[in-house]
Amino acid sequence: MNNFLGSWQTGAQASQIGIQHPVRPFGVSLIASAIGFIGGLYFILMLVCLLILNLLSGFVPPPGTSSILSFLAPDTAPSMLVIFYLTALAFAHLAVARGLWLLKQWAYWTTIIVEGASIFVSLVQVAVSHNGLGFFTEIYLPALIIGYLLTMPSVRRTFRVPF
Numbered sequence: 001m002n003n004f005l006g007s008w009q010t011g012a013q014a015s016q017i018g019i020q021h022p023v024r025p026f027g028v029s030l031i032a033s034a035i036g037f038i039g040g041l042y043f044i045l046m047l048v049c050l051l052i053l054n055l056l057s058g059f060v061p062p063p064g065t066s067s068i069l070s071f072l073a074p075d076t077a078p079s080m081l082v083i084f085y086l087t088a089l090a091f092a093h094l095a096v097a098r099g100l101w102l103l104k105q106w107a108y109w110t111t112i113i114v115e116g117a118s119i120f121v122s123l124v125q126v127a128v129s130h131n132g133l134g135f136f137t138e139i140y141l142p143a144l145i146i147g148y149l150l151t152m153p154s155v156r157r158t159f160r161v162p163f
Contacts, residue, residue: 039093048085
């Protein structure tokens with residue numbers, strides 16, 4: 001039986017000639033899903049900001065005219081920076097999530113670097129604010145992700161990490 005992608009025996013044929021797909025560890029799937037979910041939230045937030053700016057542009061009079069609604073006029077530069085920032089965050093998270101899902105080595109190292117930077121930022125924040133509870137809640141998940149990625153032999157083998 002054929003579908004539009006080809007024969008249903010493609011997987012069997014690939015294994016007969018020695019091509020095997022590595023099995024993705026469950027924790028990597030979980031981390032990729034969480035990062036993808038966060039990227040989706042950033043994307044939705046970016047779309048909501050664009051919608052609000054679009055609605056405000058319809059109600060606010062053009063610059064130079066005085067009106068009761070003139071206080072609603074958004075400043076263009078900061079608004080665009082927020083939109084660009086949210087867009088960059090959304091697509092970076094989605095790219096890393098897809099890279100982890102496809103077991104790309106660059107996504108493995110990117111995740112470790114970003115989570116390490118998150119821990120560093122948390123250390124700086126606790127040094128400034130002296131908030132121990134905030135420190136614990138902000139450092140726990142990144143430390144757990146780094147610990148999982150660096151210590152599980154199946155994960156290191158899957159991503160072909162040399163040590």
